[in-house]
Amino acid sequence: MRLGQLRAALVLTSALLALPAMADTTKATPTSKELIAKSKPAEWRTPDPENLLYMQLPQGRVVIELAPDFTPLHAQNIRTLVREHYFDGLAIIRVQDNFVTQWGDPNDDDNGDKSKIKPLGTAKPKLAPEYTRSIDPKLPWTALPDGDVYAPQVGFSEGFPVARDPAKGREWLVHCYGMVGVARDVAPDSGSGSSLYTVIGQAPRQIDRNLAIAGRVIEGMPYLSALPRGTGPLGFYTQAAQRTPILSVKVAADLPASQRENLQVLRTDSATFAAIVEAKRNRRDAFYTLPAGKIGLCSIDVPVRTETSAEAKH
Template sequence: MSAFFTTPSMATGALALLALLATASVHAAPAKPAAQPLPPRPSLADVIKASGPSDWRALDPENTLYMELPTGRVILELAPAFAPATAANIRALVRERYFDGLFIIRSQEGFVVQWGDPDEDNPKPFKAAKTVKAEFTASIKDAGNFTRLKDGDVYAPQVGHANGFPAARDPASGRTWLTHCPAMVGVARDEGADTGNGSQLYVVIGHAPRQLDRNITVVGRVISGMALLSSQPRGTAASGFYDKPEQRMPIKAVRIAADLPEAERSRFEVMRTDSAAYQAAVDAQRNRGGPWTKVAAGKIDLCSAPIPVREQK
């Protein structure tokens, strides 16, 4: 048999505690007022509309690739300042029509879409270099202007943009590199660092896999046509590869813009990431105004910073 016993001293203490709680409730702090709505701020669309011609740059035709799919044109911009040998080898592959008739061979959910030759036993021959030395990083002094983001980063001492490409750098080592943000194009490779030559490429379609930075050569960015790649049916084999030939989308042709007549070129421009307009574009995303936004983030990560692109009709 058990019982609960209350001694006189315990009873006195209990009464004192009740009195203290009653006093505290009388003097409780008043409820905080509701948060005030955010004032309107310029949106990204407002910044783009207010920008001037000098805030934009045209694509370099020699470093612009058109990948023609049955569903439309995908436009890629190469970044030779970061991967000069790889970019040159890709141009060589394109000029010998290597990619014509090959396929999109992989679509992995939340990760990448990859294209190239699916036949490892009897691969399509090519004259371009079979081996290209890895270009995982580049010298800061060779990579051009760098506009640093003030928000910091998990993966690198500094991040920002270099001529329209998301980039990171380490001033202590003097090295810089392109980052695995969505729409960035990388060079598939085997285990060896120097086994990627540009004959198989991939584009990031999901959350930024930044752990791949400095482990794979990143060679450019998709400027237009991302929806044609990200909407590919997901592969059913390991790592999203297609295990049935009929699942692969054929590549009709890949061409360099400089090799086409003016009438066949697409006219796209990228906002200059060293311009005041671009800083306003980033801030419009960092500190979005009301009325829809209730809490402004006040921060932005590298892969969420917009890089506006527009087509000139």
């Protein structure tokens, strides 16, 4: 063996010896439930009640966590609308299969009675399009290792799915299941937060960076995803009787503590979340005989639980 070949062989051997031991592929990977049961209290965060919205439907309560670090203007405007009872008495106006559920003023629809549109009060009718923001190195960031079709990097920040373009120094929230976006007209600044939607189907990532995303549903998603589909264009309801009324929307901070949901969200910069991601990437049990070895951003649910519960809701 030549000297150069010997050196190369020694380098390769040293690298292999430095690798961690191979995982036992015959052993089933732990489930999210099992990993969460072993999590530590410090790995969970309690959302700021100022950023939580309670939307009461006849079927039950939907809890939305706003994302003011990514869309601060929209978060503030939505709080103003809620505190001035704008959404109370409005309705779910659109349910498009495999796309979104949307709520707001039925009279603001194309077929509505424009003379009866509910006034916005002191909320702003137009906002700057907060589609992306500068990457903030101070915010927690957990990158996924498997790449993405729509962005150079993807991962999680503060419990929200985020895409990044480091070359341009920009990051943005993405349209995964349960994310809450701001409906608008054609003009980029025409969205105020008076009409909102949540993704109820496969992630429509093609509309990322074309609409502002204000937050995500962290409880009560079935109340929005299981509604009858609209039969009009784009899933809009054609008759008033088809719409689900919104009884009220409130900011959690405005309610007594006894009336708040004691929800906790698993920190996406925690060891338990990293273990959940890896378990989902390489799932092996009696059913999954061939692990994928990869996972997409929108295939990961961030666990949510009640403060006194040892089990996550997702």
